[in-house]
Structure formats: C-alpha cells, structure tokens
Amino acid sequence: MSAVTLSGVGKRYRKYSDSAVLIARGRERIRRTTRSETWALRGIDLEVERTECLGVIGRNGGGKTTMLQLLAGVSAPTEGRVSVRGRVAPLMAVGVGFHPELTGRENVYINGTILGMERAEIDKAYDDIVAFSEIGDFLDTPVKFYSSGMMVRLGMSVAMRSMPDILLVDEVLAVGDVAFQARCFERMQEIREAGATVIFVSHNLNAVRNLCDRTLLLHQGHRVLLGDTAEAISRFHQLLDEEREPEETDEAPAEGRRIESVVLSDASGARTSTFTGGDTATATITMRGCTTGRLEGLELTISSGTGLAVYRELLAVPDAADGRDPVVVTVDLPLRLPTGTHHLAVRPRATSGAHEAESRSSFYVKSRHGLFGQVDLAAEFSREPAGGGR
C-alpha cells in the first residue's frame, strides 16, 4: 500500500485581509460574492510509495506549503481525499514547542512527545539525539541562551530520531552549517533505507536533484508535471522563463533600452533550458531602445545558483540607427560550468550611465561526474612516461 495517496485533492482558503472574520463573512453573504476565496491546491492526484523520495518544486504560492500542511494533517482538504499510512515527522516543525525558559534536556522530552514518541522511546534515543545535535555541555542551559543554529540542530536531531515512516522536509535544511546539513542528508538516506518515505519541498533545485527519485512540479495550485526529477526541473525553468517574458507594448520606454526577450537554445537550434556541461548554448537577445543616449554594449552575467557571478563581460554591440526598431543579437556561450542551476542576466549599458533593467533567465547544466566548484576549466591530465625518477 502506498505511503501517501492524494486523490482529487483541493484546498480552498478564504483570505480576509485584515478585518474580523465575522464581519468579512457577513459582508460577503450580503453582496453574494466569493471574492476572498482562492484555491491553493486543486485536482491533485499523487501516490508515493515506501522508500521513495519525492521532490516538490514550484514558485512561491504554487501550493507547496499547503500540500505539506495536508500531509502533516494540520489542515484538511476542501475536496478529495488525503490518505497517509504511518507516523509523520514534519521536519518543518523543527523545534516546535521549544520553550525558551526550559533547558535543552527538558525540551528534548517535550519535543519528542509532540512528535509522537513515548517516554521510554525518548529515554532510549536520548544519547543519540544529544550526540547528533553536538550541543554537549549546553544541555542543562535554558534554550533561550542557545544560538539559532543550536536550536535548529537540537530540534532536527529529535525529529530525525523519532523513527518516522514519512519525513516531510522543507527549507529547514538550509539553516545550520554545511557540515550539519551533510549529516542531515546522510541521516535522511539512512531513514529512507530503513523503509521510510521522504517528501522534500525545496527551492534548492540541486538538493532536489541529488535526493529525489521523482519530482512534482506545482504551479498555481495545479500539477504541471509528475515524473523524472531532471525533467521536472527543466520544465520548471521553462515555466519561469515563460512568465518572465515581458508583455508587448507599442511604445518604447521613455528612456533607455529594454531587453524584450532572451531565448536560450542548444546546438541544434531547439529552445531549451537544460544543457550538458561543455556544450555551447546560443542566447538570442531581442532588444528595443529609444533614441536618447548611445548604447555602449550588453553586459552578460552568468551566476551560479548561490548568486555568485561566475562570468561577466561587456559585449560591444553596434547600436541600431533608429532605436525604435528591435535589435536582435545572438551570443554563443560555451557552458563550461559544473552541474546545477545557473542564471543568465543581460543588461544594456548606455554611455549616459543610466540604469537599465536587466533580463534574467535560468538554465540547468548537467555536467560530468566529479566536477565541483564554479567553473569548468577543462583541465587535461596527462602522465609522463615513467623513467625520470629511476
């Protein structure tokens, strides 16, 4: 039997901006409107098996949080059916119920109980929890004196040890230092191998790619795609780019130039946002500008998923005689980049120094195994024939 089954699930929220619920509802009843109703999730069918790791991605407001809430059982669906088999540990609830006045030790017991552990169970797991959290000497100190990292570590350690059948994980893993994160991922794998299901909701697409067998892409509460993780991530980038395309206007902006679109395509000319490391991507940039000021060039920036600029260059682009006509520029970019999500930003630079809006698009590079860092220098290894030493 599947660990998690959703069939035709929808969740409708009513948003009452600021006013009292009673007054807002009364007002609606009188005006016969349902203006404040929004579907956060609609028509979701999903089955997750044991030991599977499912990624959930999508933009903010796509319904990811709502889905986690339904799976944790803290909210109920407006329509459809949610079925969960086994103990759920919502890792987004890390440190829930921690009381600042109580010591680390006391909070471990309270937190464990909230997560559904029995006292004997906590006794047994206690040493392990303490070791994993690396809190050590601070266990008998009220947690209000803890750093935020310590709080998260302690909370995470309890949750990881609560022997869940289904682990719900959101961005909490982004907190805490890198070493602790790595241990959390390791522990998650162990929990999975022991037969648990992991549902991982994240904006960190690299982590989703590394961890998840299948990925669900949500957009505005609907299921866009459920399937192979790489495919879902690629579709997600496409979705982001589609949304970013500016609306058509007859008039050019009063001043400066505007990038109308940036389209990425591969060697065969097909539009895509997923590339293989080392391949050349072609960016077709359409720009429209007005007559004031002279164009100095286009500034291209490629940055890694963490926001670090890997490459930036000002390309001299001949200015069009009449700025009203669109200018199309194609740029070939050899993608010597490691695996991960990258961003391409294009910004027109005018001699006047006026600030121009940049256009950003994202793409995903799948590079060869064992390549880390920010850039692929394509180093070549060769080996001298033996004989020099002896």
Added chain:
Amino acid sequence: MGAGNEGFDLEGEATPIPELLADLWSSRPLIGMLAKKEFFVKYRRASFGILWAACLPLFQAAVLALVFSRVVRVDTEAPYAVFVFPAYAAWSFFATTLPGASTSIVDNAALSNKIYFPRAVLPITSVVAALYGFAFTLVALLGVCVAFGELPGPRTLLLVPAVVLLVLLTSSLSLLISGMHVYFRDMRFFLQAALSVWLFVTPVLYPLDQATGALAVAVFVNPMTGVCGLFRAAITGAEPGFTGTLAVSVVWIAGTLVAALLVHRRYNRVFSDLL
C-alpha cells in the same frame, strides 16, 4: 501521543467524533507533558516559586473576607473566612483558568500550524496545568479551616466530586470558547466583561438564600452556583436550596460538552487555516 502514528485519512474538513475522541484519548502523555511544562515555566523564575500557587488565592480570599465581614457585614453561621474560602477557591480556579484556556488555540498557533494533534489538547492542557496549583490551594484551604476550628469530617470527601465538577465545567467551557475564539477574536474581551459580573451573581461572598428577585434567578441559572455550593458543602455543610443549583450545573456541563464536541468536530482540522 499516538494520534496519527498509524496514519490518517482526510476527507472533507470535519473530524468524525469517534476519531476525535480516540485521538484525544491517545494524546494523554502529550497533555501531561505540556501541562507540566506550562505549570513549572510559570513559577520557574519566581524566587518563591510554587508557593505563589497556594498563597495568591489565600491572600485574595483574606482581603475579600476582611472587606465583606467588616465593611459590608454579611452574616453567616460559620466564621466568615471559613464561609468564603472554599467557594472562593473554586471561583478563583475558574476565573483564572478560563481566560487563558479560551485563547490557548490561538496562542499556540506556532505549534498547531506545524504538527497535528487534536486542538482540544490545548485548552485541556491549560486546565490540567492549573490543577497543579489548585492542589496547593486545597491544602491551604484545609489548613485555614482547621485553624478556624472546622475539623475535617466525612463530608470533606465531598471535595472529590466538587473538584471533578469544577474541572468538567471549566474544561467544557474552555473547549467551546477556545474554538469560537479562533473565528471571533472578540471572545476574550467578552469573557473578561462576563467574568467581572459573574463573580457577583455567584454566591461566593454571600449565602445562597440572600439572593432575592432578579438576582435569585441569575444565581439559579448560573452553572458556578452549584459548583461553589458543593465546595462550601464539603467544608461548612450544604446550604438550603443547594441541590437544585447542583442539577443546573450538571445540565450546563452536559450541554457545553456537546456544543464543544460539535465545534471541534467541525473545525478541529481547519483551525490552522485561520491562525
């Protein structure tokens, strides 16, 4: 806790009553743990600690006893302090627990937005936490009675049903109001206003038979009349007309429990949508 350890099925917003009750029953360790935390955290940083739990109601009762016996002059058979204290102890538990328990679901939004347990756990926890302090108050109560020459007898055992009734009334009202408070945040202020009147329509400071006219009607339909009367009966003996008020209290408790159950059945899983 056990709630959801085997999993759950959600279809529609309401929680079926058997499921609700089963979840609540298996949440006993959680209630115990949270209540202990709530009680000890309250007194942890105070130098006199738990002593406050016993002494504060005692002090308040002493002030009222002084004012009402010397200034207003209420005549009672037993010494006025012994007459006032048992009923006041019950009243004080009720009036200090109810406001906190009634806002407990909203106040613990951080907890209940992330993890599921029946929301009824929260108001019940508040009542249980208050019981720890009430144990000290009861010891002080018996001490005062002995000091005034009212030695404990067989009727002192009436304190057991009295405490049960008090806890049931406070819990059922807390359950109902805490659920309503999520939707109508006016409830807490309404409750504050109500409690200030409520004390005076409860025969705590005056004997039951001194209420006349409209006051007598208000006193009779008041669920706290029977509960306070039972506490008084355990110490100084039952007052005339007491049995009727006890029946009214029981009816109130039953009615409130049913209403609370219906509110929690409907909204248990969706309180968090509005928190």
